[in-house]
Amino acid sequence: MESIAGKLLVASRELRDPNFTQSVVMMIEHSPEGALGVILNHPSTTSVSEAWAQIDGGELEDDTPVFVGGPVPGPLIALHAIEDLGEKEVLPGVFMSVQRDVIEKLVLAPDTRLRLYSGHSGWGAGQLEDEMKAGGWHIVSAEPGDVFADQEQTEDLWQYVLERMAIDIMLPGVPHNKLPRDPNMN
Template sequence: MPSLQGHFLIASPHLDDPNFMRAVVLMVQHDEEGAFGLVLNRPCEQRLAEVLTPEFGKEWDCEMPVYFGGPVPGPLIAIHNSEEFAEQCILPGVFLSARREAMDALIQEPFCDLRVFHGYSGWGGGQLDDELEAGGWLVAPASADDVFSEVDELWGRIARRINLEILTGSTKLKHVPDDPSWN
């Protein structure tokens, strides 16, 4: 299977894991050894200042939410749009950083799109491929606009886009309205 890095995984209604119900996962890495992604649409009650103060040992004034990246524990991970502080490019305009220095600089950058995650979503070699074959996930190309958009309707918006692609592909229609009742 080709790499899904830079794609979204959209939890299908058949996926019964509560960690991923209506989840949109941005795939950071996917190869024969396994896969790693971040759930984009699970903001936590916890604010970034609450997490960073004990982690970095200094006071922060940042009300941005921390996001639940998935059930696997790990370091804080930031996705952002600043190539200057990138440790990895996930897709054009979306970068990953986990180093303390980068995180510190990103938080202070006024025009940076930034999301910080605790935990991540991980799959062993072949595990994600099996889940895809079983119909647990739908796949869609990701874009920086979607990654940094409001998360409330992200799952529905991407799911509708996938459904339209399936409908137009299977019917050979050139255009399908957003609401098929408009026909």
């Protein structure tokens, strides 16, 4: 199977795993050895300020939630828009970083497009492919706005991406930025 790194994995209505109900996963890695991504639309109740106080002990004013990237524990993962601090380009204009010193620079930088994820979503060799064959997931092209959506858009991201997928099927080749976010606005 062709790699789906840099694309969205969107939970189907049939997916029953409570960790992934109505989730949209940004795929960071995908190879024959396995896959890794972060859930874009599961904000936690912990703010970036609260998380940073636990990590660094310093004060920071940022009420943005840290997102639950998935059920697999691991280091904080940052998705951001600063190329010079990116350890990997996930999609054009979106970079990933996990190094603590880089995340500190990102957190302290003013007006940074940034999302922090605690944990990640991971699959062993062939596991994700089996779930896709069983109808658990849809693959959709990713856009930077999916990663950096505001709170209201994040809450509706699953539905929005499914609608975008339907538009891609019904109107292939029409750029999404030429269509209103709300189809009722046509």
